[in-house]
Amino acid sequence: MHIRTPEQFPYRVVREDLWIPTPTGEHLYARVWRPVTEEPVPVLLEYLPYRLSDWTAPRDAQRHPWYAGHGYASVRVDVRGHGNAEGLPGDEYDERELADGEAVIAWLAAQPWSSGGVGMFGISWGGFNSLQLAARAPEALKAIVTVCSSDDRYDNDVHYMGGSVLAVDMHAWASTMLAFASRPPDPAQVGDAWREMWLRRLEAIDPFIHTWLDHQTRDDYWRHGSACENYAAVDAAVLAVGGWHDPYRDTVLRLVEHLPGASGAPVRGLIGPWSHQYPDRGLPPGPAIGFLQETLRWWDRWLKNEDTGVMDEPLLRSWISESHPPATVYEQLEGRWVGDREWPSPAVTMTPYELPGSGPFVVRSPQHTGVDAGRFFPFGNEADLPPDQREEDGRSVCFDSAVLDGRVEVLGRPRVRLRLTSQVPRGQVVARVCDVAPDGSSTLVTRGVLNLSARHGRDRVVEWEPGATEDVGFELNGIGHAFPAGHRIRIALSSAYWPWIWPQPGSEAGWVLDPSHSALELPVRNPAADEGAPAIRFGEPEQAEPLGVRYPDAEGGTQRPERRVVRDVAAGRWRLEVDPRYGGTRIYPDGLEFTENALETYVIDEGDPLSARAVSEWEVGLRRRDLGWHARLRTRSELRADETDFIAVNEVTCWDGETEVFSRAWERRIRRTAG
Template identity: 70%
Template sequence: MRIRTPFPYETTHDDVRIPLPDGTLLYARVWRPLTQEPVPAILEYLPYRLTDWTAPRDGQRHPWYAGHGYASVRVDVRGHGNSEGLPGDAYSAAELADGVEVVDWLAAQPWCDGRVGMFGISWGGFDALRIAALAPEPLKAVVTVCATDDRYDNDVHYLGGSVLAADMHAWAATMLAYVSRPPDPLHVGDGWREMWLARLEAVEPFVHTWLGHQTRDGYWRHGSVREDHDAIGAAVLAVGGWHDPYHDTVLRLVEHLPADRVRGIVGPWSHQYPDRGLPPGPAIGFLQETLRWWDQHLKGVDTGVMREPLLRAYIGDSHPPATVLDTLPGRWVGEPAWPSPHVTTVAYGLQGAPVLVRSPQHTGVDAGRFRPVGNDADLPPDQREEDARSACFEFATGEETWVLGRPRVRLRVTSEVSRGQVVARLCDVAPDGSSTLVTRGVLNLSARHGQDRTVPWEPGATQEVAFELNGIGHAFPPGHRIRLAVSSAYWPWIWPQPGSQAGFTLEPAGSFLELPVRAREAASDIAFEEPEQSGPLDVTRGVAADGWSPATLDEPRPERLVVRDVAKGEWRLEVDPRYGGTRVYPDGLEITEDALETYTIDEQDPLSARTRSDWTIRLHRPELAWDTTVRTRAEITCDRTDFHTSDEVVCTAGDEVVFHRTWEKRIPRTAG
């Protein structure tokens, strides 16, 4: 990593309040170049607290953009961080309307030349796409990273029409804890307590809404630009990583947006900005690449970025199973169009007699993290145990085979029950027998005719079902085998259906694996500069000044632990998402975060599935004698007809409990 100094421009930064039409003030930080000429503005807009939680990341890029001639602006959405107002649902109409107002406000500032760009990762990338679809006139360009255009099927909620147990639960629980944090008195003054209490009274667990919409209905269509890609008028640079769940959005954007205003990059990365150097690498000079985009579309400079291939994609080499990869060897390829003329669909017919697929309910414990972020236990381990719980079909590779795009399966299935799931995994099997997960996909059988409806299976009927797996760039070497593993369960990624322990019968005759095979090439001239950033924020990790820590942190614990109770037939997965420990900021703020997620299931009973997340967050300013704590608990269980959710928030200031609320809700299982 290269720390860039000096920049072409000297810079300054200020914290400001951006007024909205209803009088609400949004908290913003503006980095600007020291110049007498107005410059374009670029905006990152999200709820994750610019004065603390994202401050280290913000410090790597916003000053860098300012030093290269842009006003770089970071804004917290209403009801979060130090912004006024009350929190609402994720990506609500109000949040997007506020974002349009912010774009217009920036364009009207005397230091801005009237042209605005937006960028962001995850939530910030989602908002950039959605605000671009509302087409505010000043917004000319967008860089969206690890973001989705489809909130129903390519976010943290559903996959193939099935409830994403792990991340719907985990992220709803995370946001319950995050939205309950107080504003900072250093930035909002003595009114922090009143702001906090008003926010807490407005809190509603996201899981209530998310589980309340189990098919692709109007709620999800509102939040998904996939419904109308043509609405996006800004130029879009879409960036993703094969180890991030949102990378298929890049493939859809380069397919559906006009080629004169879109480019895509998919690398080997996890859910991170590609310059941060977190596993898996290699990292790239992402900031320099985005500067080419901004200069082209906000300053009218011909940087050559629009002469790059429509899609630059990384094809990773085969590797032994590993839960973390510092660097994934491979090569970059360029595609002039998408679908690519270099990619041909090759069908592999399944062989053998009909097979009963009746996977134990804990199949999936070796799935890895749904959204890897570079931690040591994020990626899937060796898949041999998972393969043994599945029906497997293998195909030899006589020569090196490059796969680029979304594999697809067509399977003839007979089910004796009305509900269930089919899970398909594509694995790379080495000569020593080790099995490396390449990609996977899911189909809720009730969604086989479309994700906007629920059609129960006629018991005893045989039907062909077809679905895509997640996109991938991977090279199968000669001598390895391509393995398709099919299971009827995948916990805790997928919430099991009632009766799914019966499984289904798969008929190989007439069933196919379809691979998008990419033509091999000797070499590629695609290259990126080395990563470059501005100097890091001086945040230290350690212990709080008074030695405080949650009781759960008294002893180190594994990042990902699988526990089997042999007598009970119960499996428990415990996950420490590694969100923080204690961090001390240069302005004296201390933040301690601790979280533990637990997923439990009986290997024979789909109705035994249950999840729990426990969070503790402390925000402490010793110099102000300010000490606040947020504790949350979130649980989901089920029976045959309903999900049962239980959530609790307890907030303290000093030794005083200032807020305590529990929610108990029963939500009908209409599709999930």
């Protein structure tokens, strides 16, 4: 990592905080880094609810000053109702957020220091709304860089997967956002109005989980903000970036496939070995790349009209990982970069692998199958990735290829075709592809899920006729991976995957598989396609100087385990405890002390799908000793279900110093329609 000091940039940089008006009269809090120059410059925007004055401040300091030092006004804006922005919090990506975003873009384009051209970038939420705003085509928005984001809010986000409720992240993220939305503004920025602003926000909060479970199929709620509904609407140049260890990586594959033909918008895709992080941050798994330099080429081409060669790059640049033993973290992965100038690529052939054995096979997995699934959102922590899959394989029905006599490279989305018989109307199928080494160790390569009631489309519920036999098919998440000679390719099938997938009532019965009419199809890439092609290279990672935040939890303190599985043998009960480790306690250079403590717990009895229960608990504190200010909050969220309903219980309590200023509890029963 090369850290550039202010003296090493082409431009001297100045920073200011300001307020941007919205059409409804509220003002959004913004931080602007600008190059010192008499000439107007293009503007880059990152637009998030995650609090620029504290939570994202360390990450912001790495990139916004860097862009400013290279001749751009780089702007970070809080979404209304979050951080120090005025107004009330709403649902994610709601109409008000996007309308505000359009107004911010227009305001930035009209400033005297702006050349009128705006680019937008972001990771996760910021990547989502960058893509969504590009689909609304505001005049000044010329280009975006969308990182670890999705074009499909229903089937490739934190809510549902294959039509099934994502227990692990629908609940956990709704609980996280409940805590995040409950944080107060900072009196150092908003003055004495902070408490009134805070209480108004708290009164307006409704837990996201209510809305998300009210919409269990792909309906108009999920179509809003999903660029996949109308790729032709996207007008800006799109650089789509993902990582093979991020759950949103399939969006990159869809964008490079559909945007050129649908909207004609210039597009390039980049998928590396990374987790849910910017690719320059150096967090596992690596290798990291000079991502800021790569994006600068994109901005210079589309905002300064310079020929930087970005459109001479392959349509899709992908990392293909070499086979690696199972581990929960990899500092660096071995592999290579490949380029494809079309997608789908003529170098990739869908190759069937028939399932050996005559069957039929009964697949009736214990309900705790999935405790070794790893984190849905890997962030580069030590326990993020799935451990050795042999225990999970033992809870599944597995089919192995013959020992490979040569290398097999896959790039893209595998697919399974299965002939199933079910005696119950509800259930799910989980398919995992594993790389099995000669010593028997099993490394998870990719996976996919199908809610059986969604087999005819995610927009409808079609229950299975008990006793009927049907052929079903579904895609797995995309991957770039090389299976070496001497290894075997394993397809593991299970009827449960807790806590990723919320179990269906009656799903303990499982289903019957006919392997003679089933297959795994792998997207096998011909390595000869790279012969004569220029090598794909990136610069070393660069960033601006770090902010200088202290992290006392990491300075020798004792941390609880990041992921812990507890088994009650006599009761047949399994409990997974997860510390999400978003940052813990932080002390900022301006004196702000930010404390954060969270724990997620997932419990299930191995024979009872109705025993599933998810609990998330948060404590957050903010203190400024020089102002005598100390605000605290505590939230608790629980989700469980019976045969007919989900039961969601949420609680928020807030204190100003030692005085309780707000307390509220919600309990909602929500009909199980598809979930």
